[in-house]
Amino acid sequence: MSKTITRTVRNSARAFAAAGLAVAALATGTTGAHAGTSAGFVNTSWGDYHTDWADEGLISTTQHSRSGAAGLWQMVLWLDGYLAESDVDCQFGPKTQAATKAWQARYLGASEADGVVGPKTFGRASQNLMSTDNGFSIQYHSKYLGRDKFTGRYFFDTAYTHGFVNADYNSSTNCR
Incomplete structure (x- = not known):
């Protein structure tokens, strides 16, 4: 016993x-699935800017759904023709989810179209980043993005935001 x-x-x-x-x-x-959110914001790796976003965290209707990071992703969708500029409101709702699935089907294949933005989706989008001055100024297609030179934090603006929006995971300051 x-x-x-x-x-x-x-x-x-x-x-x-x-x-x-x-x-x-x-x-x-x-945990591996959320390792990219530990900095609190979408940031640069200070290496090849084409891979800047390949280690980012998850954004979806349930994770970081009201954030500057969601707004940055919406800006990608806008510049790639899946949302209107007026849809960049830093709120990852059903419209952004549907646009994300369509974007993923085109760039990653139909089997990857789950509507959740993670390292694979963000990483593929970062392949569209470009620079005209050795990485100091970054553009997604023709739209300039800001990167803080000390922290590497990305930020952006549109005609519908109230100034620059930091691509933070837990804040959407200056968004509508």
């Missing part, structure tokens, strides 16, 4: 330790 109790205690301790490690990983933001 004591072997059974010892085995039960040992198994319970292992399960408790595993659960503790899982909670710690979630609390520190070290």
